[in-house]
Amino acid sequence: MKKENGEKIISDLFERSDWKKKYPDQIPPDENGVRYKWSAEEADYALPFFSKVGQTILTEETCVATRSLYLGRGSDNSLCLYVYEKEKCSYREGIPDMAREFASLMKVDNLIKSKD
Secondary structure, eight states, X not given: OOHHHHHHHHHHHHHHOOOSOEEETOOOSOGGGEEEEEEGGGHHHHXXXXXXXXXXXXXXXXXXXXXXXXXXXXXXXXXXXXXXXXXXXXXXXTXXXXXXXXXXXXXXXXXXXXXX
16 A cells, blocks of 8 residues: 555544544554554554444453554654553452452352352
């Protein structure tokens, strides 16, 4: 795909997105949180993620993380569309309780007691 066409596609995808957290002319704060990255040359690969069905899968928020869109120039000066993901603080808070409950369920003695 030609670079100019790809830049128009990813710019349009960015503009049409109804996500609240959108950052034009910026790149994500760090590479670790980048979930997806499409350059202008890879714009065709981004299209399914922003289709009607794709938008039901790639959402701005999940029970685990919040996501945001960035549209900025990468290190090679190519326009890129980024999906940046940050884990919610609340996600890890319940893990100790879940682990304790799961361990309790896995104890055969507890299972036998519950049948008596």
